[in-house]
Amino acid sequence: MVLEKNTYSGSTQNSQKRVIGQLSFIKLILLCLVSFVLCAVGPLVIFSPIPLAMAFLMYGFVQTFSVALVAIFASMALALTVPAMAELSIYSVIMVIVTIVGFMVSTIVVRGEHPVKGFILRGLVSLSVIGLLVFAANVISPEPLTASFEKQIVEYTNGVKSTENYQAVLKNGGDEARQIEQFMSNPLELIRQFYNWIFSLVFVFVFFVLWLSTFTVMRNKSLWHRMHNYKYGLSDFVKFKVPDFVVYFVIIGFGLFVGSDFLGGETAEIIGGNILLGLGVLYFFQGMGIYVDLLRYLRIFGLLRNLLTIMTIFYGYQFVAIAGLFDTWVNFRKYFKKK
Template sequence: MLSFGVNIDTTQSFSLELRRIFFLGILSLLLILMGPTGIFAPIPLVFIFLLYSQSKGIITGMVGFSILLLLTIIFNFTPLLSVVFLLSFVNAILIANTILKGLSPDRGLVMAGIVFFIIVLVGVGSYLAIGPDFVKGELTRVLAGFIDQIKKENADFIAQGGDDARVLQDLLKDPKTIVENFLNWACAAFFSILMFGHWLCLIIVLRSSLVWKKKRAYDFTIRHLISFKAPEFFVWPLIMALGLVLVGEYILGPVGTVLGMNFLYFLGVFYFIQGVGVYYDVLQMVGIRGGFRSILVILAAVMAYRFLAIVGVFDQWINFRQQIKNFKKNKGDNL
């Protein structure tokens, strides 16, 4: 009887665990399906890794990917959803790996950057293997259809004329140019979105450490993530990228400038994260805390991301954080 009772308890426990995993998996899928919220899709998957096991997290990710593939085949969902979920799954693995292996957040960020850079290289390789002309042709065809739809929906607005209507017409009149500009910046945009999503999800997971801390010991906190500093050797590829932006056109033609700008954005993500940390410390220094500080950080990240990246670059030499510490110390001594 006793063993029978234990079996019942074990079965109930397993059933509860299965329901929770199912809920987290469905939540991740829903975040993908709702569009922009897809950037948070890795978080439920990370919780599966941390609260249960790596194998269950991997199985959940594979099942979720299979479900989206079936939806794509049966209901003609856009294949992009499956791709986004797959990338979210990779992102979740990287975040979980950082915590499970006890890596510092800054090391985890750099490792994620390397993985995402490899993914970008694979994408570029696939693009070259398939054929640039074919890809451009397909994208132009799809975009032309999309433009026709926009023109039909805004026919009255365009017919009325005016500056806004002319801007819209100029924007939509040449799909080939739009496609070429998109391809020029696709690598940088793709990498930046992946890295920003990874950083944002890692912040939320560390903020939610009370949920998983009892099961997974982790010595680092969100403070360590905010104190992120890009590796010093990043300065050399940064200088190279700036050189390509300035003189790349004379060496490699137009592609030189494009390469330089893409590499600049690749590295800029890391300096942006570093700049956010400096800004966070400045707000703390002037006594702004809590929710209002978070709002200011979000606003700055959205509206002044270039400035924050520049701050991050200069922080490599000036060490703003140390200056802030010295200021606090001197202020305390004066008091």
């Protein structure tokens, strides 16, 4: 009797070795470099955890942390030794936070968690940590954090006003120049208005960055699935659904925001607005799941699908959130089923 060889396990091991062999150390450095560059490009910072999350999954925790730490310490050293590169210290701090976020997202896969559960859990943990850090800093600081922050803003605006670039912008005129002049003339008033919305803005930012990173990692599962036995994918992540009872809080927030003149004035408007913003991002996630399923139903794939998804996220987010809200009653996915 001839014994058959277990070719499955052997072929799997060979394929894993082949994939790992293709992952050169240069590519790891490139991923970390891309992440660092995104940290320094204003609004694009929301994308910065994605390359690191992919690096953690493809190269492991030790190698990725090592390269990221080298980049952080090198940029910090340059900031301290070269005055012209002082801004690198800010980007180094951002890179530390981004590395932590990328690590958190990658652990969803490593631990085999459902992507929706893992994403929500990490969002709540992040908000709790931020709250504790702010509370601790406020207790330790000799003066309230708001007062310290306002002093720094005043010093910064006074320094900017004395520069030639600022005067040149004002001379050129235009809407942008008027907005800058308005902020510089009374920065504290705008900062205090910002305080009113800080809770919902932090909530939206934290959950959106985590959602975007998790969405991209699930979308590119083909790059790391041979190294991780992970049974979930993008189709599972986009099934995100807000519980039906949450719609009552939306109604309350809308009532406070619209009827603020009769329900408490500006305070009611601020509370209602914060409720709508915070819950709006959750319904956006639900709406994006519907949108992704719609593109799949229409058989739109590849580059066109990626472009449509990106454009919808940044230009059609309000419509997506509304679609997610109405999905509570309509169930749009039932129309995507082929007869």
